[in-house]
Amino acid sequence: MAHYGILRETRMGDAIDDIRGSHLYGLNDEKLGKIDDVIFDHSTGTIRYVVVDTGGWLTTKKFIVPADGLCASSKHSDDYEVSLNKRQIENFPPFQESDLDSETKWT
Numbered sequence: 001m002a003h004y005g006i007l008r009e010t011r012m013g014d015a016i017d018d019i020r021g022s023h024l025y026g027l028n029d030e031k032l033g034k035i036d037d038v039i040f041d042h043s044t045g046t047i048r049y050v051v052v053d054t055g056g057w058l059t060t061k062k063f064i065v066p067a068d069g070l071c072a073s074s075k076h077s078d079d080y081e082v083s084l085n086k087r088q089i090e091n092f093p094p095f096q097e098s099d100l101d102s103e104t105k106w107t
Contacts, residue, residue: 019035019038019080020036022034022035022078023073023079024050024052024065024070024081024082025075025076025080025081025082026085026086026089032052032082032089033052033053033054034055036051036053037050037051038051038067046067047067048067049064049065049066049067050065050080051064052064052065054089061094062094063089063092063093063094063095064092064095065082069082
């Protein structure tokens with residue numbers, strides 16, 4: 001997937017909000033994890049997905065969520081929420097950074 005990339009250790013300037021490190025909450029205010037990275041489209045710079053680290057409640061540890069499903073948390077300052085619960089996430093395929101390099105794995 002040459003047209004998608006992740007930020008990894010890239011530092012953002014002061015003028016840009018960096019959502020990495022923010023917590024992600026789901027339905028019923030369940031804490032789902034922490035936003036570890038973002039997957040963006042190289043051609044537009046648009047964030048397409050966020051990579052979430054579950055912090056251990058899920059054995060696969062990382063999953064991705066479409067960025068258009070996120071919104072600012074109404075209960076937690078500087079954090080985000082999504083209309084998902086832990087049970088739904090348990091059915092997601094685990095995210096591995098190497099998947100971005102393979103069209104077959106990505107789809």
